[in-house]
Amino acid sequence: EAQVTQNPRYLITVTGKKLTVTCSQNMNHEYMSWYRQDPGLGLRQIYYSMNVEVTDKGDVPEGYKVSRKEKRNFPLILESPSPNQTSLYFCASQNSNTDAFFGQGTRLTVV
Amino acid sequence: AQSVTQLGSHVSVSEGALVLLRCNYSSSVPPYLFWYVQYPNQGLQLLLKYTSAATLVKGINGFEAEFKKSETSFHLTKPSAHMSDAAEYFCAVTRGGGYNKLIFGAGTRLAVHP
Numbered sequence: 015e016a017q018v019t020q021n022p023r024y025l026i027t028v029t030g031k032k033l034t035v036t037c038s039q040n041m042n043h044e045y046m047s048w049y050r051q052d053p054g055l056g057l058r059q060i061y062y063s064m065n066v067e068v069t070d071k072g073d074v075p076e077g078y079k080v081s082r083k084e085k086r087n088f089p090l091i092l093e094s095p096s097p098n099q100t101s102l103y104f105c106a107s108q109n110s111n112t113d114a115f116f117g118q119g120t121r122l123t124v125v
Numbered sequence: 126a127q128s129v130t131q132l133g134s135h136v137s138v139s140e141g142a143l144v145l146l147r148c149n150y151s152s153s154v155p156p157y158l159f160w161y162v163q164y165p166n167q168g169l170q171l172l173l174k175y176t177s178a179a180t181l182v183k184g185i186n187g188f189e190a191e192f193k194k195s196e197t198s199f200h201l202t203k204p205s206a207h208m209s210d211a212a213e214y215f216c217a218v219t220r221g222g223g224y225n226k227l228i229f230g231a232g233t234r235l236a237v238h239p
Binding site: 057073114117 | 129131134159161166167168169170171174215217224226227229230231232
């Protein structure tokens with residue numbers, strides 16, 4: 015089954031404690047991206063990757079890092095999380111001739 | 126620059142009534158337009174999309190949307206609401222085919238009551 019898998023689905027952490035949210039896709043898609051969803055703001059792109067070792071900033075990249083060492087994986091790294099990064103995060107993947115597939119989401123709370 | 130405005134953060138309808146969710150876009154290039162649905166605790170599911178072919182687009186679960194260039198609108202409709210339609214709906218725009226960032230609206234939460 016074609017899917018985008020994010021882990022964990024829920025995470026509560028404390029300010030400043032580094033964390034990683036993993037994202038993996040099994041469709042051999044070249045393009046992957048991370049979005050955050052906040053009430054009244056919809057989804058905003060954090061980072062994206064056009065292919066292995068090619069990443070670039072989206073609209074709200076501050077406080078986040080990403081890496082793309084393998085085609086299937088695109089982890090989101092928060093080196094020093096802060097409460098304003100409390101949000102619902104979505105990973106997405108696609109090819110040039112497909113629609114975007116979204117993961118199930120990761121609800122992050124930073125206290 | 127592209128942007129999307131969804132009119133009404135919350136819409137409430139009776140079961141069996143018409144569903145109308147409004148979306149207006151701004152784009153300096155011919156847009157591709159999408160409607161996504163998000164059920165509680167789930168990811169986004171594509172309902173339908175406009176990619177410069179037919180202006181009336183039919184999607185899953187009985188939804189459809191009409192692209193009106195003169196009004197810069199892409200409103201989502203369904204003739205008869207079901208309880209299972211209760212969810213959050215997002216309108217999104219992108220520049221066109223290939224790898225392009227989706228620009229989302231703020232979302233509209235649809236409630237369906239008996």
